[in-house]
Amino acid sequence: MNKKSYKNYYILGIFLLVFSLLIIPNFSLFNKIKTQISSPDLSTHEYSWYFNPREDGKQPTAIQEASFFNKYSSYYVGDPNEKVIYLTFDSGYENGYTNTLLDVLKKHNAKAHFFVVETYIKSNPDIIKRMEKEGHLVCNHSKSHPSMASIHDFDKFKSEIISVEEAYKEVTNKEMPKYFRPPMGKFSEESLKYTQDLGYSSIFWSFAYVDWYNDKQPTHEFAKNKIYSRTHPGAIVLLHSNSKTNSEILDDVLTHWEKEGYRLETLDYLVKNKTKK
Known part of the structure; x- marks a missing residue:
């Protein structure tokens, strides 16, 4: 050599x-x-969130098929022994009623959560700023409102969430609270794990009613009866901010809850208490 x-x-x-x-x-x-992120052991079977409502002041029974639900920082209800309500609004678009909702919340010194998509933030920066300034939690509802269970590529899944974070930070110069509401209540074990890997808790609900159709708004009497009869300790209440009826009855609803001994708390309170147990 x-x-x-x-x-x-x-x-x-x-x-x-x-x-x-x-x-x-x-x-x-x-x-x-x-x-770890894309484990083949994770089921990709898509579920639709549901619960069996009750009208006896007790918490409803949630979906039973998804036995993995609690493994991935997922919540649909709080403490059954504490008269606390977590009020949430899904906000896909602005229909002219959100400022009215905010006025009522301010009157009652009550805090709520607004789950928003990216276009809502970009189209309504002043409302987003007001929400944040008045102590409400502006939370993540995805970029384009897809079924997250249908997205198996982690990078695509991540972009649906991160883009909303970035839009929120651009408007408020604050980090978005780490709470995610799966669009349409669609989820799988894989999607809940992906959400958790991104540092988020998945937030479902233990009360909802059909309030989102602009041309089929429920009457005040129907809406209030539905809400009052199904109120329960630890309720995560899902309403829609595009609802004219919700904007008109919210004052009465908050007053009713107060008389019944309920108080509104934020999801920070829920997660903190759940973590302690």
Whole structure:
């Protein structure tokens, strides 16, 4: 072997040594992380959130098929022994009623949660700023309102959530609270795990009624009777901010809850108390 060949083999040996020490372990680490995020053991079966409502002041029974639900920072109700309500609004678009809702909440010194999509933030920056300034939690409802259970590529899933975060921070210069409401209540074990991996809790609900059709708004009497009869300790109440009826009855609803001894809390309170147990 001549001197030149020896030198070439020496350089090759150094390269292989560096590769084995630096590159290969990193590939192993990458594959480990990727496996944790996209484990083949996670079910991709899509479920639609539901519960069996009750009118006796007790908490409803939620979906039974998804036995994995509680493993992934997912919530639909709070403490059954505490007269606390978590008021949430899904906000896909602005229909002219949100400021009225905010006025009523301010009157009662009550805090609520608004789950928004990206276009809502970009189209209504002043409302978003008001929500944040008045102590409400503006939370994540995805970029384009898809079934998150239908998205199996983690990067695509992530973009649906991160883009909303970025839009919120651009408007408020604040970090978005880490609460995510799956659009349409669609979920799978995989989607809940992906959501948790992104640092979010998944927030479902233990009360909702058909309030989102603009041309089929419920009457005041129907809406209030439905809400009052199904109120229960620890309720996560889902309403829609585009509802004219909701904007007109909210004052009465909050007054009723107060007379019944309920108080409104934020999801921060719910998660903190659940974590302690």
